[in-house]
Amino acid sequence: MNVVVCVKQIPDPADPGELDPESKTLKRDVKLILDESDSYGVEMALQLVDSAGGGDVTLVSMAPNNEVSGLRTALAMGAAGAVLVSDEALAGSDSLSTAKVLAKAIGRTEADLIITATESSDGYTGTVPAQIAELLGLPSVTFAKEINISGSTVAVKRQTETGYLEVECPMPCVVSVTAGVVEPRYPSFKGIMAAKSKPVDEVTCADLGIETDAVGWSGARQEIIGIDRAEEREAGEIIEDEGEAHERIISFLEELKVL
């Protein structure tokens, strides 16, 4: 069974970055890392391929430059190879353009199952999984907390507001997985060394037959017309616990009539 995992390389969330006032995109002059949200999909894919008894996990990603440092992390975990769509024209892509590019790149693989995170940690639109599925004409099950495969069918436990749904879906299909559902492995030293020589198929928009004016800035059909500082919340009373802090919390809760 072959699984494609869509992954995103993002600036370190510990350093949230800022918008370039000129281009109104995220300044991306920092080193990119694998979005931690994607490590769950990579781990899930590796486990599924393992229990299916064969097949490969292939990564699909896009970037405006030929950034691969985040991909190497996922390759070191055990993915066999990657397709990286790398093109300057992709800068400023909205989620629909992103999905179009990823769907084309997935089309170059022979995937039985396409796994994504539920949303990226930096853009967090949460719409890309359903968009990819629609572009590929495939069924999708989003917000999976468990995936089991039997034959050519996936059984997914899908998170809901009040519990979960048990959903069955024929492959090929798109499944988005929530964070924390599996424990992503740490790349071993051997894995890190092996990752350096794993194939990363770098392709451009032209290679995929995508018009460059349909993606990135020129393809975005939404525009930021204003950037404002949000109202800030003031810090209040700060106390140091010397064994009695719980009493202050109780009196505060009493003032608020919670107690």
Add this chain to the structure above:
Amino acid sequence: MGLGKIWVYGEAEDGTVATITLEMLAKAREIADTVEVVYGGGDADAIAAELGEHGASAVHATGDLGGKLSGVAVASAIAASVAAGTGPDAVLLGTTYEGRDVAGRLSVKVDAPVITNVVDLDLDGDRLVGTEPVFGGTTNVRTVFTSDKTAIFLIRPKSFTAEPAGGGAATVSTLEVPDMGAAGAATIIDRFVEESDGPKLDEAAVVVSGGRGLGEAEKYEMIETLSKLLNGAAGASRAIVDAGWVPYSYQVGQTGKVVKPAVYIAAGISGATQHLVGMKGSNNIIAINKDPEAPIFGVADLGVIGDVHKVLPKLIEAIKAR
């Protein structure tokens, strides 16, 4: 004035309309002449009165979906209306499990982008402007569509206040779901409700959340105990959801739930921007963290610099003793 027709994606459980749907209706009736609901399900009659009272004049319902997922079905139905020229100018959907599916599928079908994470909507002439917080809510950006396609907005819960407008019941009509082909092949086999005895996380008046500072998964029990004692709900930072201590449904933050309780207690949470954006609209915030530099103290009304393993047990005992 303004916009012709808005469709609000309606969600309901057991005949009760979801709060997010009512919140969107309150906003939609401010900015559009015609406000209608699009609904994926067979029980539209049961919710027509409530939807009407909140300003919807009609409910376009798919009828029973026979186990099909509503995301692809509702998106197909809306897209068919758009193609037939009977669709809306704009569709508002909640940032929910189903809402995101409908929005994503619909965006491809009508070839229009989605403006996501919207916390405010207003009219600039005859175009809709969405406001979205970025960088942990320190900055707001205002975004418009530049094409004349159907405008799709994903709205964050708790952005608007649900309020009845006193209208009569909405008329119910059938919205045909066209053949979905392979895309509609997923089928719901069973539904499970996970019992929780307290109030829902995004509706509770008190929320107690735990983070990495708890040290280990077992210590999350203190959060659950305290939230029960205060008749509240238990939440979590992304860090401990990622670590698998609690399920995704507990997560408060940018990629989780937005909460605005009367009191929010953050225990062992440093306050990454990811978390702050989901809770800093709370009326009162109490933070307990041993790091005096933790960003959570910047938004706390009462900040306790201390060890959660010492403060929480004493707090729990003291409340129990009352």
